[in-house]
Amino acid sequence: MTFSAPPLPDYARDLGHGVYAIDTGFQRPNFDAAYLVIDAGRAAFIDTGPRFAVPRLLGTLAALGLDAAAVDWVIPTHVHLDHAGGVGTLMRELPHARALVHPRGARHMIDPSALYEGALAVYGAEEMARSYGTLDSIPAERVLNSHDGQRVPLGGRELLIHDAPGHARHHHVIWDPVSRGWFTGDTFGISYREMDTDGRPWIFPTTTPVQFEPEVLRASVERMLSFAPDCVYLTHYSRLGDVATLGAAQLRLLDEVVAMGLRLATVDNRHAALIDGLRQIYLADLRRQGSTLSDAEFQRLMDLDLELNAQGMGVWLDRMQRQARA
Template sequence: MPDHFIEDLGGGVYAIDTDFQRPRFDAAYLVVENGRAAFVDTGTNHAVPRLLAALDRLGLTPASVDWVIPTHVHLDHAGGVGLLMQSLPQARMLVHPRGLRHMVDPRVLWAGARAVYGDEEMERSYGRLVPVPAERAVASHDGMVVTLGGTRPLQLLDTPGHARHHHCVWDARTRGWFTGDTFGLSYREFDTPANGPWILPTSTPVQFEPEALRASIGRMMAFEPACMYLTHYSKVGEVPRLAALLLDEIDEMVALAKPLAAAEQRHEKLQDGLRRMYLRRVREHGCTLPDEQVEELLALDVELNAQGLAIWLDRAARAAAAAAASATPAS
């Protein structure tokens, strides 16, 4: 594996490139305090050798790890948890209560992801999911605090919007949030000298809820964070600017999707609208990459965000129909 797969972000926080999809696309984090450690997100099964190598690189042993904390149970964040924990004798998993059963018995989680990605992609990208023993699994609650190394509090916040089984982790030491997907995606290829990082929200299936996402971002910003540790990808600053951009883009995605609720070829129209939106915004940000490269870098997000928006539209339509039916007086 390359020498640069682990990056020291300061304050005892290390980003580990899991090599999922492409370099610098998917990060797991290692937090170290007084010789004790916690992983936040793990990547897939294929990332586990890198995570264990990171411990060795830092002079730690597998027995040094107290916690494995997936931000949510989507497989690019949590797919490697079960396999990793087989090598960590002291570690417990800390997961959102809505995700706990899926980590202990991942059959439903596997089936849901398989429906989105298909058998071939599941095997290639993720590998078979390994269950976490129930006695080593802990459910978080909103505001819960665990202490790493006796001195470092890590606080859990319930952050729905991207997924209902999502929590984020506040590290008061660095004044940073481990955000999973709640605070969006920021690929380093789009950084510009004049404007720094660019960011976009993610509506990956199947639980995108724009109002809940806006509220979660607001709760996180109330802590006045100095930085965000994104799974996709790594540490970003300029947090107030990025938060404002995210909120604006969520509104634009909703405005794009709503008129297409009943459209023919809806998926293709959502994809086209998202491509146009992202290309316009990266140009406004000062990105000079060719259009073809921008589209290639964002192709997976365009596909998944279009799927997620469609599911959100259909869920809203069903809710409206049910409300109308309940309001109709009986004849």
């Protein structure tokens, strides 16, 4: 008698070691991943995507023969809406789960009104309704603050939480000793599958607003690399190996991006100059890797990242200037 694994929905993928990637459907395919980790019949979700992704998360759980009562943890890496917009909605469906949230972000899961209003100011009402929807609150007693070095039991394994600022101060990452992989949120950068060259991924650091801190980000990446991981589980997008090479590549790009930003700190029309500077750095690095992706396709895929990364660099440069005057 042979055992066959249960069929998964077409938006979910078995990555081995009890880890499943779920395409949340946010923006476009292969853009935004949530993860389901299962061990000895117990489960945890790491990142959720926006609230519209919740049926996919629950559908994957059901396809694997587990019900909602099997989920012990919902762990957003940070509270940006493409990672945590669905946490409150998902928690309503999971009677025994607790949300484990960075202490700087936990209050936004208990009362998401300020989080929603901040996103509304950035994206506008139409985009909020299309991509994110409303945010559901979580009762305070179901929210736990994480801490650096925290061990989280899950079935027969123990996940490890590490503080990982640089992209956001309310960011932690999760180490899985079974797969020897990090669930990295945005701290270990972004890598889109459409930009792979001969199976080799291209990765870039994210500088999105409003808490980009390059020196702190470097330290967080180096801390993850010190574990000699076999893989990273990126939210954007999915599992990648050859982590040492990826880490070195994005730290090199980080240095280039920072140097470019400092050169342009006081130019006229700085935001447009930062967008163009990022575009040139990214494209040159892609071409060094042998990519033949057209400039037009690059622009289509990267338009939002260029805009948000330039915004984040502007916030960082303004902060640097204020500190220099103080």
